[in-house]
Amino acid sequence: MSGLILGPLVAAALAFTFPKRGRGMAWAAAGVVGIAVLSLIRAVLGGGVQSHRVSGWGAPLGIDLRADGLAVLLLALTALIAVAVTGYAAPYLRAADSPEARHRERYFWPLLLFLWTALNALFLSRDLFNLYVALELLGFAAVALVALEGKGDALRAALRYLFVSLSASLFYLLGVALVYGQCATVDLALVAERAPRGPALTVALALMTGGLIAKAALFPLHFWLPPAHANAPAPVSALLSALVVKGAFYLLLRLWFEALPVFHTPAAARLFGMLGAAAILWGSINALTQSRLKLLIAYSTVAQLGYLFLVFPLMTGRDGRFGAWCGGLLLLGAHACAKTAMFLVAGNILRAAGHDRIRELAGIAQVLPVSAFALGLAGVSLVGLPPSGGFAGKWLLLSAGLREGQWWVAAVILVGSLLAAAYIMRVMTRAFAPAVPGTWVRPVPPIMEGTALALALVAVGMGLAGSWFVELLWLGGPWP
């Protein structure tokens, strides 16, 4: 467990000290994390939930780490995407041998490794204050990565992202202070034992939730996401859409279902559900009207994040509880892989055509067949066609909604899927149009196309591995 944090952290420091070894450090960290994740999965599947007392004290005095099914799943997902991005980023960053390109590559690797450290720390920690530190690390790394593009729009988007992220962190921290004042502990499990329903914890949860919703870009606090995700370098956009926003969502799950489940009332759950539904509709409609491919993909993220929040209303009853939980997380995993694939494809298109204006992108399938195929497969998962992970996740959510008698959830999912099909088709029809001479000016290295395709295949194949997901998610989840 410790290697998951120490590995990328030490690698980040070394990658900064020895800039020419940045990529090597990333691969070394990938090796350490890969081994650690695999052995952790084995341990959890074989021996149940694993925990570790940092410094040997144990909560409440010390900080506890814990790897249950949910944490392990997200650690594995993070490792998968980080490895793919590491493979993609080297040729992407070396596109031009200019001083700017060298500068970007020099700082990309330490920032990527910091981001990875932060995500692993976030998924393992059981301590509300320690989670705050992990959130800070995550937020700063993400902002710095967006700013790496160095141009006007990216800098503006990064600054806005920084302000949102910082204020959101402060709201969260204020909530943690109130929790500590009330419960005399910041350990998730101990808070759950000592949590009385009262003004202090109500306000604390509201503050923390508000901050995390802004970080997770749930409608209507999503305004910062499209410019930040669309203007960052392609591998960074992939990391942000696939993982960073999910980190905040993950923390919301921990708060509402483990630390303070007494506050998960039908009214609160319905509020989450309504915001999620609004996000699906608003994000999809905006995706339909964008003229730039990366903005389309970014708005699609706003929409797809909405589905995740449908878990909250579906978890109020007993019957659909586990199904909704699995559906939401399967959707999270499928979206992470599909969205990474899409942003990497967008990076390839940007590389080959020099722009990403959808209207002028005729002939992707002719020039970049592998990328076009990856885009199509990722689209299959986003729309939710079988056998993709998107299909399995939506199916589980749908059936949970029907079992709980919440028909509106089914309606929202169906409308959202139709809209997703429409915006994917918008791109795909251009992709299969005959190429206009002079559009495609530069070749794309095969590895950049291959990584995108590999992730799209994972997204589509994830539906077939659904039973493995379910087995893992059962371990240590919020049920008696």
Next chain:
Amino acid sequence: MIPQLLDGTLVLVVVALAWRALNDRDLFRGVIEFIALGLLLAMAWLRLRAPDLALAEAAVGSGLTGALILSALVRMRRREQAAAGQPAGVATGPWAKDRAKNFSRVLLGALSVAMLGTLAWAALSLPAKARGLTAEALARLPDSGVTNPVTAVLLNFRAYDTLLEIGVLLLAIVGVWALRRGEWPAADLRERPLLLSLLRWVLPLLAVGAGYLLWIGASAPGGAFQGGALLAGALVLALLSGLGRRLLRRGRLVRTGLTIGVLVFGVAGAVALGWTGGLLQYPTGQAGAWILVIEAAALVSIGLTLGLLYLGGRPGEK
């Protein structure tokens, strides 16, 4: 009676200064008010019997942040003057002529008041006698390797937090360096022999002071953060007077200094893991020595990081 009077005055002045700092039409005066605000906050921490926080607030919250904002202001003015040829750095003040802006300000003000009310409601409902973890921390203090409870929490009970925080500091300077090239302050000491002879005394004194704060942190208020802030102050002074530039241009040396805190802390964590089976779990009876080594490395990194942030970017070749 006297203490209550003092506290009441302190609270009023803090709020008034915060208001002034936010709304002063002259940005330069606003920054000075902000620095004064930090010093008063440090006094408030002292009144709350948190001398460690007071030290950190005075050094980082007031001193270094003030220096950073001042240097940003100077750069902003220089750039705006170059662009428009007119004096810049004049804020619009609380009441702009723009009606939409006024409306949003009133709205934000109302929201803040509502938020303050909600927070007060929540805070007043907290248990009157806060339980906290003080008793538990004090009970385990003898096993922590130090006698200052704050250092025990930062470097032992919750050392993992501190490891990640040192990581955040390193990340901050990596992010700033990624963004832009810094600007060296234009200064030549040969023209100012008096300043030079003063610095000959002050800089070594500050360095020794930082070391003292680090050492004393084991038993009294102090530690790597406070010592690092002092070191950073010394570095800013040196930068302002043009000293040590050749040293700071040695890229790898500087970067090693910036990262050594994370590296030593991280490697110590890994070694402890192999030794005792627990991440950052120091071997029995040796905690004090481990903490000193980790803090010494952290001191160097914290001092360099906070000091070099003053350049506002990476130190360039020219």
